[in-house]
Amino acid sequence: MSCAGQTVRHHAPVLGTRAACHRPRGDLPSGLMPQPLLSVVVPAYDQQGQLAECLDSILDQSFGGFEVIVVADRSAQSPAAVAQTADDRVSVLRLNAAVGVGRARNAGAARAQGRYLLFLDADHLVTPGAFLTLADRLRAEPEAEVVLFGHTRLHRERVWPGAAQAVLGGLGAAAFTPVERPEVFGVPAQAWDRLISRELWMDAQLAFPDGRYEEISVVHQALLRARRAVALADELVQLRRRQTVHPTASPGASEFDLFDQYERSFELLNGLSLTAADLVRPFLFRRMVQHYLFVLDLAGCVSRAERPQFFHRAAEHYRRLLPEGFRRPGGREGVKFSLLAGGSYSAFEVAKLTQIARTAVTGRNAS
Numbered sequence: 001m002s003c004a005g006q007t008v009r010h011h012a013p014v015l016g017t018r019a020a021c022h023r024p025r026g027d028l029p030s031g032l033m034p035q036p037l038l039s040v041v042v043p044a045y046d047q048q049g050q051l052a053e054c055l056d057s058i059l060d061q062s063f064g065g066f067e068v069i070v071v072a073d074r075s076a077q078s079p080a081a082v083a084q085t086a087d088d089r090v091s092v093l094r095l096n097a098a099v100g101v102g103r104a105r106n107a108g109a110a111r112a113q114g115r116y117l118l119f120l121d122a123d124h125l126v127t128p129g130a131f132l133t134l135a136d137r138l139r140a141e142p143e144a145e146v147v148l149f150g151h152t153r154l155h156r157e158r159v160w161p162g163a164a165q166a167v168l169g170g171l172g173a174a175a176f177t178p179v180e181r182p183e184v185f186g187v188p189a190q191a192w193d194r195l196i197s198r199e200l201w202m203d204a205q206l207a208f209p210d211g212r213y214e215e216i217s218v219v220h221q222a223l224l225r226a227r228r229a230v231a232l233a234d235e236l237v238q239l240r241r242r243q244t245v246h247p248t249a250s251p252g253a254s255e256f257d258l259f260d261q262y263e264r265s266f267e268l269l270n271g272l273s274l275t276a277a278d279l280v281r282p283f284l285f286r287r288m289v290q291h292y293l294f295v296l297d298l299a300g301c302v303s304r305a306e307r308p309q310f311f312h313r314a315a316e317h318y319r320r321l322l323p324e325g326f327r328r329p330g331g332r333e334g335v336k337f338s339l340l341a342g343g344s345y346s347a348f349e350v351a352k353l354t355q356i357a358r359t360a361v362t363g364r365n366a367s
Contacts, residue, residue, distance in 0.1 A: 035114065036089075036113060036115075037066060037115050037138065038116050038131060038195070039112030039198065040069070042055070042069070042122065043071050043078075043101045043121060044072040045075065046077065046078070046079050048122070050123045057127075058120075059090075060128065066114065068089055069108040071093045071094075071095065071105070073100075074095065074096060074097055075098035075100075098251060100253065102208030102214035105119050109198075109207075116196065117195065117196050117198055119192050120192050121192065123239065123241050125237070125238045126236065130234075130237070133234055134147060134195065137230060141228070143228050144175060144228050145200040145229060146178065146195065146196055147195040147232065148168055148194045148229065148231040149232040149234055150234055151190070151237045152239070155241070164187035165233060167184065169233040170183070175228050175229065175230050179223075179272065182280045183283055184283075185223065185287065186286055187287065188291075189219035189220060194219070194222075196222050201222075204225040206222060209261070210252075211254075211257030212254065213258045216261040217262075217265045217268070220268060221268055255295060259317060266321055288321070292317070292318075293337075293340065296348075307345075311340070311345045318341050328341075336348075
């Protein structure tokens with residue numbers, strides 16, 4: 001069997017430690033298992049030694065109708081060996097080359113048998129009771145093709161809320177069509193804070209592209225193709241790293257892949273009616289600009305030598321993709337939008353340094 005041009009070999013199950021050897025009461029014996037509700041795909045990139053905890057958080061779920069597909073390639077970040085387990089909900093797919101997280105996820109999705117796909121990474125934790133919450137929601141809305149839910153981020157021993165919670169809370173309990181609630185295109189496009197039905201995945205021929213920020217266009221395509229979606233404000237997954245972007249991309253990837261990913265997303269709007277495209281475009285544009293500014297603000301994300309080039313690429317996207325009648329946000333964020341629209345990197349850097357100095361002075365005065 002081949003996947004992404006690579007031979008796939010099936011190895012013994014790879015699991016965590018705590019919950020590896022028992023199945024929740026009420027599950028059927030091996031060979032009699034019904035179709036799982038969820039297929040959880042976990043690329044086995046484990047730079048921080050967190051994979052076992054991630055898998056334990058999955059296997060500890062009180063709802064047992066799921067399978068876990070761990071995908072390991074030959075990259076240095078993928079563990080060469082892990083402990084075996086008797087839990088038959090877990091299988092392992094090992095690829096014979098270093099392919100990156102996007103192709104690893106695609107390989108797992110191709111093997112999945114569940115009704116819904118959930119893509120997690122080694123540095124995610126699933127909150128207790130999360131799968132039962134999702135199962136209950138899907139019992140009420142069995143035709144949902146996408147299920148959105150909240151997440152948190154753990155960084156420097158602080159828990160930060162996800163950027164989508166305010167939007168999710170405003171969507172209400174009823175099912176909706178994403179293009180008719182275009183605010184969902186204004187939140188970060190993550191693969192791990194939503195379920196995507198496997199039927200939609202196959203019908204829309206979804207696949208993660210190569211490069212960094214590989215989730216963006218896939219998430220947007222799923223939303224654009226979905227006829228029925230539901231949202232939960234519950235925070236069901238926690239991310240345990242500083243950035244939301246996965247650190248292990250395909251060979252040759254760079255921060256500049258971000259521009260290609262948003263190009264793909266805006267090209268998808270060409271398949272919509274003019275009315276639908278006009279609804280979605282302002283939200284997608286604002287999210288894109290926010291993302292570019294976030295990357296520029298994040299220390300060490302783009303090298304000092306490459307910052308001017310990154311800024312000018314972002315400014316070009318701003319001018320070319322600007323929706324007619326778009327209103328910039330207010331406050332400090334609006335100032336950043338204006339500086340990017342102006343296209344002057346020197347003015348942007350001066351404004352940033354001025355803000356840093358003002359913040360430092362304010363901090364000293366407060367102390």
